[in-house]
Amino acid sequence: MTDRRGTTSPGRRPLGGARAARQPLERPAPLRQAVYDALAEMIINRELQPGEHLVENELAAHLGVSRQPVREALQRLHNEGWVDLRPALGAFVHVPTEEEADQLLATRTLLETESARLAAKNATPEQIERLRELQRAGEEALSEDSQVALVEANAALHAHLVEMSGNKVLAQLIGMVDRRVRWYYSPIARSRGREAWDEHAALIDVIAEGNTRRAGELMRKHTERTRESYHQRRKEADEQEALS
Structure with a gap:
């Protein structure tokens, strides 16, 4: 982006051409x-x-x-x-710090571990079938190698698990961090790729069995791997920037 002197301003890029055109926003909503x-x-x-x-x-x-x-x-x-x-x-x-990311992803692990445990305890056949549908949608996004679709599919599957828990307070707390988790997950959605969706599939199976202990254990490992992947990607990006 150039300023009035014709020089490029740091930290900016032109909106025109750099992003796909958007339709004007709908007006009925505020x-x-x-x-x-x-x-x-x-x-x-x-x-x-x-x-x-x-x-x-x-x-x-x-x-x-x-x-x-x-x-x-x-x-x-x-x-x-x-x-x-x-x-x-x-x-x-905002540029998230390592501490911010770590605190949020650690909190997510605690909340979603309990969510998976309760989902295994309360799951209905219809809810399990819906989980499998969301899993298939995620695998389709994986085959298309679409970062946006992967992030959305991942968020939808985790949101359904929260709903299955039946705990409204837990759902409320997870909802408070959901958007920021999606922000941190976006850069690693592709690198987590097949591994993440294989973990989802295993988790769905134990939830369908009603194994609460195992469901909580698998969710804890799943979210911790995402946390580790985020920090690894951040480290690699910092190293690459230092070399450039």
């Missing part, structure tokens, strides 16, 4: 909520990269709205930790 949701999804899917400079007028043009709801959405995203507002510099996508 516009500020629609803009917030759209920007949050663009951050989660890495369409907007960590550290990227967010320019109000460019985002407004990209979404087909005025600058005001974009400004409001950026403020809300800042309050929730998705965006950093820097005096005199503007808004930037």
